[in-house]
Structures are given as C-alpha cells and as structure tokens.
Amino acid sequence: MGKEKRRTTQQDIARMTGVSQATVSMVLNNRDDGEIRIPQETRDRVLAAIQSTGYVANPIARSLISQDNRIFGVFTYESVFPSEDLDFYHPFLAGIERRAEQLGYDLVLFTSSPVVDGGRKIFHAGSRLRLADGCVVLGRRVDRAELARLVAEGFPFVSVGRRDDVAAGPVAAVGADYVSAVAELVRRTGGLGHRTVAFVGEGAGPESSADRWAGFAAGVADAGVRSVRLRAKGRDAGEVLDSLVEHGATAMFVEDPDDTAALVEECGRRGVRIPEDVSLVELGGSPPRTARATPDFTGFRIPREEMGAQAVDLLARILGGDRGPRTRLLPCRIVAGATLAAPRSTP
Amino acid sequence: MGKEKRRTTQQDIARMTGVSQATVSMVLNNRDDGEIRIPQETRDRVLAAIQSTGYVANPIARSLISQDNRIFGVFTYESVFPSEDLDFYHPFLAGIERRAEQLGYDLVLFTSSPVVDGGRKIFHAGSRLRLADGCVVLGRRVDRAELARLVAEGFPFVSVGRRDDVAAGPVAAVGADYVSAVAELVRRTGGLGHRTVAFVGEGAGPESSADRWAGFAAGVADAGVRSVRLRAKGRDAGEVLDSLVEHGATAMFVEDPDDTAALVEECGRRGVRIPEDVSLVELGGSPPRTARATPDFTGFRIPREEMGAQAVDLLARILGGDRGPRTRLLPCRIVAGATLAAPRSTP
DNA sequence: CTTCTTAGATAATAGCTATTATCAGTCGAC
DNA sequence: GTCGACTGATAATAGCTATTATCTAAGAAG
Incomplete structure (x- = not known):
C-alpha cells in the first residue's frame, strides 16, 4: 500500500498563508471583478506558496463544478x-x-x-x-x-x-461529398468521348455506397451517356469484364478497391490495356494501401x-x-x- | 445558450423511487455487506428507475471520491x-x-x-x-x-x-536492450570471420546511442576482433568508406539510418557489393520507412x-x-x- | 412493560474547488 | 456617536457520489 501522501490542496495553501481557501481560489483564478478585492500583498503571499508547492488545481473538482471538462x-x-x-x-x-x-x-x-x-x-x-x-x-x-x-x-x-x-x-x-465527386468524374469521362459507362459494385447498402451510386447516376444524366450497373459480388473479374464488353462500356467506375485490383489483374491477363482499351475510375477514395506498384488510379480522395x-x-x-x-x-x-x-x- | 437540461442524478432517481440518494448509490454498487441491507423489492424498484432513465453515475464525482480515475x-x-x-x-x-x-x-x-x-x-x-x-x-x-x-x-x-x-x-x-542486441550482432560478425569491424556514428550523447556503442564494445571484446569508430557527422559517405578501407575493416555497424542510406548509395557508385565486398549491419532498430526497394538489412528490431x-x-x-x-x-x-x-x- | 436486537433505511459528511452571501473592521461625513 | 460606504476577507454552499454514523420501527427476549 503506497500510502501516497495526499495531494496539496487549496486548503493547504490557505493554512500556509493564513488566508481562507476561498481567497486561494480567487487568487488562483485572477479574480478581480468589482466585488472581489484582494490587495497585491496578499496575492503575492498566496502566489509564493503556490509556486513553492507547485500546486495545481485538481481538474476533477473543477469539472464537477463547471460541468465541463475540456x-x-x-x-x-x-x-x-x-x-x-x-x-x-x-x-x-x-x-x-x-x-x-x-x-x-x-x-x-x-x-x-x-x-x-x-x-x-x-x-x-x-x-x-x-x-x-x-x-x-x-x-x-x-x-x-x-x-x-x-x-x-x-x-x-x-x-x-x-x-x-x-x-x-x-x-x-x-x-x-461522394455524390459530387463521383458525378464530376462521370462528367469528365463523358467529356472525353465515352458513350457508355459502367458502375461496378452494389451502389446500395452502406450510406457511402448509395452515395457513390447517386453521384454516378447524376453524372450520367449530366453527361448524357448510357450507363450500366455490374454487380461484382460473387462474380469473378472475368465475368465482370465480359459483361462490360457485352454492354459496350468503355469506362468502369469501381466501388471496391478489392474489385479494382482483381479487374486490373484480369485486364493484364487478357492484354487489355488501361486506359488505352478501357478506362478505370477508382471510387475507394483512399490512397493505395500497399506499397506495391499500382497504377496511378483516376479517382478522388476523401478529405479524412x-x-x-x-x-x-x-x-x-x-x-x-x-x-x-x-x-x-x-x-x-x-x-x-x-x-x-x-x-x-x-x- | 443551449440551456442543456440537467443530467439525471442519483437524487432524481431517489425522488422517483421514494428512497434516499444513499440507497440509490448502494443499489447501484450492489452493496450487500453485513451492514448494508436492502430488500430485493426496493432494489428492483430502484433498478427499474435506473433502467428507464438510462442513468449512469457521473464518473467525475466518482473520481473525486475514489481519488482515482481509471x-x-x-x-x-x-x-x-x-x-x-x-x-x-x-x-x-x-x-x-x-x-x-x-x-x-x-x-x-x-x-x-x-x-x-x-x-x-x-x-x-x-x-x-x-x-x-x-x-x-x-x-x-x-x-x-x-x-x-x-x-x-x-x-x-x-x-x-x-x-x-x-x-x-x-x-x-x-x-x-540495445546493448545485448548490438553485442550479439558483433559476435555473429566475428563468428563469420571478420577481423576488423567499424562503428559508424557518434556512440555518445543520447542514451540510445551510448548503448549501441557499449554493446558494440562488449561484442568486440567477446569476439576478440579489432574495432574502429568512424564519425559520420559532417563527413560524406565517401570519406567514411575511405576510412573504412584504410583501417582494413570488413564490416560496418551503422547507427543512423540516414548514414546507412548514404553509404549504400556510395557503395553502389563505387561498385562495392554488399555483403560480398563489405558487410553492413543496421543499428536503427526500425523496419525501413520508405516503401522503395532497400536491401534486407541485417540488424535488430526495437520491440516498440x-x-x-x-x-x-x-x-x-x-x-x-x-x-x-x-x-x-x-x-x-x-x-x-x-x-x-x-x-x-x-x- | 422494558430492553435488546435487527432490518431497513436515512442524514450527514468527505472529497476539492468556485461562487455567493455575509461579516468585521475602518474611515468619513453628519 | 451614528450611519453609511467601502475594504478585505471569510463562512457557507453547490456540484455528485460513496461511505459512515445514525435513526426508526418492529419484533424478540426477558
């Protein structure tokens, strides 16, 4: 049992100085309002005691009063x-x-x-x-x-x-603001001449996913392009790419970074070049996690x-x-x- | 001014239940010692009120009493x-x-x-x-x-x-324990046949640096090899390498990762191969910071x-x-x- | 009927600070 | 000498919980 010696309190300072605890408190807080009057001499005496003991007000007791804790x-x-x-x-x-x-x-x-x-x-x-x-x-x-x-x-x-x-x-x-970011990316894509763009992912469920879809839809409307949504869940990258080609899409907007990686790999296997043969926009919003060499994806950054x-x-x-x-x-x-x-x- | 409605307190629960604040406190803390007796019926009544209000004891007031805060x-x-x-x-x-x-x-x-x-x-x-x-x-x-x-x-x-x-x-x-780690590395180096080893760095000043030097010295003594200390501060990697050769050292123990990088680069320029021509032990203690390809340095890891x-x-x-x-x-x-x-x- | 015990609960207090209300002097003015 | 005003401080209290001491009523024992 350490029997830690009790902390110094305002009461202690008060006893040392021959004043009351209230006075110590007021000196400590530099109170000098109309009603509060403490002559400099007393102030100095108290401050000296505070200095010598290294006293610091107990933040817990303060909080109990002020009802806030900083x-x-x-x-x-x-x-x-x-x-x-x-x-x-x-x-x-x-x-x-x-x-x-x-x-x-x-x-x-x-x-x-x-x-x-x-x-x-x-x-x-x-x-x-x-x-x-x-x-x-x-x-x-x-x-x-x-x-x-x-x-x-x-x-x-x-x-x-x-x-x-x-x-x-x-x-x-x-x-x-995923919505604006994704919409802007779709508009840029349309501006480059793409006529059909694909959204790869769920576009529903978690809020952020729904937002990406909403942005995609808005961008599609603005750009006046055709769009298709390709589910990726449970399908391998090959199937997704096949659908893409089938629909005649020339750009894909990929929601999930894992899907992105799989698609890039599959493109590599097929000899499909990015972005020469197909464009890819990455909607993860984060910088690449791995240090491995990855393409410099077009996309956006969440301002975390x-x-x-x-x-x-x-x-x-x-x-x-x-x-x-x-x-x-x-x-x-x-x-x-x-x-x-x-x-x-x-x- | 939000005029936040005052938090629920034990006093509130007490009033709701028709008991005293002390009773609420005891129920809350499951007090059931010899002296404390509260019939189940009362307990349940209080607990019900606590449930319904979602009351949680003010941790600040608790701390003020218990003198600890967790x-x-x-x-x-x-x-x-x-x-x-x-x-x-x-x-x-x-x-x-x-x-x-x-x-x-x-x-x-x-x-x-x-x-x-x-x-x-x-x-x-x-x-x-x-x-x-x-x-x-x-x-x-x-x-x-x-x-x-x-x-x-x-x-x-x-x-x-x-x-x-x-x-x-x-x-x-x-x-x-830098000392043991560095000493062990020096012993291994000696065990491989090196007869002269170099310490590159200050080996003094910050505690950790002094420790590395102490470990180096201990290892040198154990292994029975010759040693030399090469200052790196203010000298470029070329000068350091020259000294190394001059002293006939075949292994260098480098304190500072920056020096390590500079030395590796200089070796590359001179066509000096690591570890075929000279061995390098890295004493930084951290995994490499950059994702760039770096040699797989011999060294140690601080168990941070x-x-x-x-x-x-x-x-x-x-x-x-x-x-x-x-x-x-x-x-x-x-x-x-x-x-x-x-x-x-x-x- | 008195006294003791016990169950069941409460009043009071500590813990420390900040604030409010109050008090003891002193000085001036009348 | 009394009243008021003012100075310099202090006592009391709030803030919330946990604990200790205390209290009441009821029942048991004598």
Whole structure:
C-alpha cells in the first residue's frame, strides 16, 4: 500500500498563508471583478506558496463544478492503433488531434469500453462517456441504436462519416461529398468521348455506397451517356469484364478497391490495356494501401483529416450553444490519375 | 445558450423511487455487506428507475471520491498522429492501447498542453495532468527537468525509452536492450570471420546511442576482433568508406539510418557489393520507412509495441503499490537480413 | 412493560474547488 | 456617536457520489 501522501490542496495553501481557501481560489483564478478585492500583498503571499508547492488545481473538482471538462471523447468501434485499422483511422485522428490542440481540449480514448461481439459498446454499466464534454464517433461500423441513444440522452456528439438520421432526429455529422465527386468524374469521362459507362459494385447498402451510386447516376444524366450497373459480388473479374464488353462500356467506375485490383489483374491477363482499351475510375477514395506498384488510379480522395478537424470544430460549436447547421459535407479532391483517357474509337 | 437540461442524478432517481440518494448509490454498487441491507423489492424498484432513465453515475464525482480515475495519460512531446511522427509513435501506442484495454483503463492524450518552442510542456498553469491516475511519457526528446518534477511531485509515471536517472531518483521506465542486441550482432560478425569491424556514428550523447556503442564494445571484446569508430557527422559517405578501407575493416555497424542510406548509395557508385565486398549491419532498430526497394538489412528490431504494453503494465503495478523493480529492459529481435556475410578473404 | 436486537433505511459528511452571501473592521461625513 | 460606504476577507454552499454514523420501527427476549 503506497500510502501516497495526499495531494496539496487549496486548503493547504490557505493554512500556509493564513488566508481562507476561498481567497486561494480567487487568487488562483485572477479574480478581480468589482466585488472581489484582494490587495497585491496578499496575492503575492498566496502566489509564493503556490509556486513553492507547485500546486495545481485538481481538474476533477473543477469539472464537477463547471460541468465541463475540456475533454473530447473519441469513440471508435475498433481499436485505433493496430496496423490493419491504422490506415483508416489515422487521417481522421490527425485532424481531430490538430483541432483539439488548437481549441485547448484534451482527448480521451474510451479503450475501457467492453467489447461485445467484435465491436465496442458506448453504453454499458459504468460507462465513462461523461468524462468527456462531447464525443466524436468514428468507425466503419457505427451502431445506429447507440447513436439514437446518444441523441435521446442529449449527449453532444458528432459522427464522422455516418450522417443518416436516427429515430430521434438528425445526427450532427461530418461527411464527404461522394455524390459530387463521383458525378464530376462521370462528367469528365463523358467529356472525353465515352458513350457508355459502367458502375461496378452494389451502389446500395452502406450510406457511402448509395452515395457513390447517386453521384454516378447524376453524372450520367449530366453527361448524357448510357450507363450500366455490374454487380461484382460473387462474380469473378472475368465475368465482370465480359459483361462490360457485352454492354459496350468503355469506362468502369469501381466501388471496391478489392474489385479494382482483381479487374486490373484480369485486364493484364487478357492484354487489355488501361486506359488505352478501357478506362478505370477508382471510387475507394483512399490512397493505395500497399506499397506495391499500382497504377496511378483516376479517382478522388476523401478529405479524412479535414473531416476529423471539422468534426471537432462542430462539436465545439455545439457545446457553445451554436444552433447553426449540424451537418457538414466536405468536398473530395479529384485525382486526375492515369487510368482515364479517351476511348479507343471515338464515334 | 443551449440551456442543456440537467443530467439525471442519483437524487432524481431517489425522488422517483421514494428512497434516499444513499440507497440509490448502494443499489447501484450492489452493496450487500453485513451492514448494508436492502430488500430485493426496493432494489428492483430502484433498478427499474435506473433502467428507464438510462442513468449512469457521473464518473467525475466518482473520481473525486475514489481519488482515482481509471485513466492513464499519454504524454507525448510532439503531436501523435501527423504522418512524420506516426511511424515512431504508432507501435508504442498500439501496445499502450492494447494493454489499457485489457486492464480497463481509458487513455487521455494531453493535446491541450501548450507548445513551447517546439515541444509540449507537461507542467503549466492549468495542467490537467491529474486527470490521469498515472502517465506514460513518450517521445524522442524527453525533458529531464520535467521528469524530475514528476518524480518530485510523486506523480506515477513510466517513461518509455528514456530510463536514465534524474535528480530525485530512478525513473520507472521501459527500455529496449540495445546493448545485448548490438553485442550479439558483433559476435555473429566475428563468428563469420571478420577481423576488423567499424562503428559508424557518434556512440555518445543520447542514451540510445551510448548503448549501441557499449554493446558494440562488449561484442568486440567477446569476439576478440579489432574495432574502429568512424564519425559520420559532417563527413560524406565517401570519406567514411575511405576510412573504412584504410583501417582494413570488413564490416560496418551503422547507427543512423540516414548514414546507412548514404553509404549504400556510395557503395553502389563505387561498385562495392554488399555483403560480398563489405558487410553492413543496421543499428536503427526500425523496419525501413520508405516503401522503395532497400536491401534486407541485417540488424535488430526495437520491440516498440511490447514496450508500450509493458509500460502500461508497469504503471498499473506501481499504482497498485507494487514495490518491485521499476525498470524493464526488453530484448530486441535480431534480424538476420542479407547484408552480413563472411568477408571476402578469410585469413 | 422494558430492553435488546435487527432490518431497513436515512442524514450527514468527505472529497476539492468556485461562487455567493455575509461579516468585521475602518474611515468619513453628519 | 451614528450611519453609511467601502475594504478585505471569510463562512457557507453547490456540484455528485460513496461511505459512515445514525435513526426508526418492529419484533424478540426477558
């Protein structure tokens, strides 16, 4: 039992100086309002004692009073640091950290949350969520029910990525504007002379997938081209390529990076050159994960770091009582790349 | 002003149920000791109210009483997430996170600490260090004075990497055993027939550098070979190689990865083959940072993740009052690699 | 009927800080 | 000498939970 010597408290300082605890508190906080009057001599005496003891106010007691903690929580459904997930989380966290630093908030990672079938749970007996003034929720898989409960309990939070409405109302969220990005890419493709373009993927289900499809559809309408949707799930790249040819499509927009890799490989096997014979637009939104040589894909970049920063920003505003819009949609950067070119036979 | 509706408190639950706040607290904590008696009927009533409101005890008030917070601080002298520093911090953090998760601690990152000429400061007016029960200190540049103050104030902390003594006594720390690793590499080199080996670098200054030199010296003694130390600071790779040849050394142990890269390049220019003409042992301790093709260097790996985990572990023990050893030195893994081989002309 | 025991609960308090209300002087003015 | 105004401080309290000491009523034992 270490029997740690009790921390110094304001009471201690007060006794040392022969003043009251209240006085110490006021000196500490530089209170000098109309009502509060402390002569410099007393101030100096107290400050000297503070200096000599190295006293620092107990932030926990402060929080209990002020009802805020200057801490933002970062809740992730998976561990943050393991390598597999790092590529995903890292840019968000970089932005979160940067802005928290600017705003003077500390960050708490809720690593103590119990893991229930593969994902952490926000709510559980002894949840320490309230340590934070507010929370940024982050993750590939975000639990709608938990978000709904956050809303119901009035706990301030901002979701990064997921922005669909939950039962109790719209969720404060920062998202990426997939729709515009994909639409723009389709328009460029049409502008290069392609007359039929293919969407490879589901285009439904997760919000982000539905958005990509929506953007694709919008771009197709704008560009006045024909379009076809090719399912990739459960089919190998060969089948997909066959369908592509069959439909006469000259450009493919691929949702899933895994499919992209498979298609590139299959093209290589068949001697189909990209972009000379077929164009490929990659809709993953991330830089390539592997260091292996991959084509310089045409596509877009999700502004992950900026999303993290804006999430913190938004959270701070909400805590400040700001009643402005609670959803921010950030533009994605278009990557010109080298896998999109004019089709071989322009009509 | 949001006029956030006040959080539910035990007092609220008490009023709803017609019991006292104390009873609510006891039900909540499942108190059932000899002195505490609460019939099941009452218990159920209270629990029902807790369920319906979703009440969770305010962790801040709890902390104020229990004098602990179930939070470990992670103090870094630089931002954690920016890409430049990520390679360095990430493995440590992965280990810290993993073990904190296992032990049920949350982690707080002191992002609010003010930055003074390039590095964050632990101590400052309004330091929120005490939010944490203890702290892991991490960083390339660790401030001795601040560590000393942590010791003086009796704040529990564990330093990762830096383990030298500070004024007030030995610092709890987790380090990597560079000495053994480098010594072993030198012995292997001697075992392959090398008679003269060179240490390229300072071998002094930062603890880790001094350790590498100590290990080199120990290995040289064990292996019974001759050794030479070549400064690299301010000299270009050509000069260093010239010295090497001049001294008749057939293997070089290079401290700094930048020097390694320069030497490899210079060897390439001169047509000196590695390891056929000269062996190279890389003492950086990290996997290569760039994705560019680099030789598969012989060297060792600092067990960064394990260091992070053990730091948390040690911190938990210290908080538990454990009086055991406060310094842990973890073995490095030797990487056989492909840049060490027998010298061309074995005597 | 009195006293003791016990079950079942509550009042009071600690933990530390910030704020509000209050108090003891002093000085001036009348 | 009294009243008011002002200075320089302090006592008390809120904030929320966990624990300790205390209290009431009922039943048992004598």
